[in-house]
Amino acid sequence: MKKRIVVAIDGPAGAGKSTIARRVAERLGFVYIDTGAMYRAVALKALRSGVDLGDAERLEQIARGARIAFEPGSSRVLLDGEDVTQAIRAPEISPAASRVSVFPGVRRAMVELQRQMGASESVVMEGRDIGSVVFPDAEVKIFLDADPAVRAARRIRELEEKGQKLDPAEVEREIRERDLRDSTRADSPLVRAPGAVVIDTTPMSIEQVEQAILNVIQERIIP
Numbered sequence: 001m002k003k004r005i006v007v008a009i010d011g012p013a014g015a016g017k018s019t020i021a022r023r024v025a026e027r028l029g030f031v032y033i034d035t036g037a038m039y040r041a042v043a044l045k046a047l048r049s050g051v052d053l054g055d056a057e058r059l060e061q062i063a064r065g066a067r068i069a070f071e072p073g074s075s076r077v078l079l080d081g082e083d084v085t086q087a088i089r090a091p092e093i094s095p096a097a098s099r100v101s102v103f104p105g106v107r108r109a110m111v112e113l114q115r116q117m118g119a120s121e122s123v124v125m126e127g128r129d130i131g132s133v134v135f136p137d138a139e140v141k142i143f144l145d146a147d148p149a150v151r152a153a154r155r156i157r158e159l160e161e162k163g164q165k166l167d168p169a170e171v172e173r174e175i176r177e178r179d180l181r182d183s184t185r186a187d188s189p190l191v192r193a194p195g196a197v198v199i200d201t202t203p204m205s206i207e208q209v210e211q212a213i214l215n216v217i218q219e220r221i222i223p
């Protein structure tokens with residue numbers, strides 16, 4: 001039987017994690033798991049239910065009760081059976097997901113689910129705490145980073161491609177705020193996990209980052 005492998009990719013918003021992780025998973029035939037989408041789904045459910053984003057207890061109930069799944073073979077996100085792939089990308093969901101993700105009860109529920117998802121299949125899983133908390137024994141750990149201005153510019157372009165027009169200064173401010181919250185929270189902050197290979201994607205193309213990661217995987221897994 002082939003060994004099951006975990007590739008953990010962490011980093012701040014706009015570092016290129018989703019694009020790169022999806023491509024690497026496709027190249028390797030691994031399952032791609034976007035854990036940010038899971039916190040986004042919890043935030044969406046909380047907002048729809050009118051739950052205060054500071055109410056730890058209610059948020060944990062929401063996180064435990066939410067049925068979050070990825071449609072096999074696509075990157076569609078299902079929340080209680082509904083396709084919320086578009087809805088979780090609305091601009092107001094980004095700060096909301098960052099806010100709900102500070103609560104240990106919410107994190108416990110998501111981490112349990114993430115460990116189940118990576119238990120039996122080889123995965124490329126991306127987020128903030130994959131190499132540090134979810135799979136500290138991952139065979140490959142990557143930390144993707146980039147200059148904050150470049151990360152904001154990438155996010156603006158991504159949103160523009162989806163037809164959303166936003167003030168660039170506002171997007172940069174939102175990203176900085178979110179990074180600060182994500183990296184200073186008490187439970188599972190964004191950190192460079194021990195053993196993670198750090199890649200600064202600022203001057204790199206998507207193809208170059210993909211190749212750099214494939215090289216690391218090859219070095220670590222097929223010595």
Ligand code: DC
Pocket residue numbers: 013035036037039040094097098101126127128129130178182
């Ligand atoms: O990757 P993203 O921008 O879709 O993530 C949205 C928020 O979810 C992010 O600001 C922090 C939180 N998150 C987290 O706390 N842990 C993860 N593993 C992934 C995301």
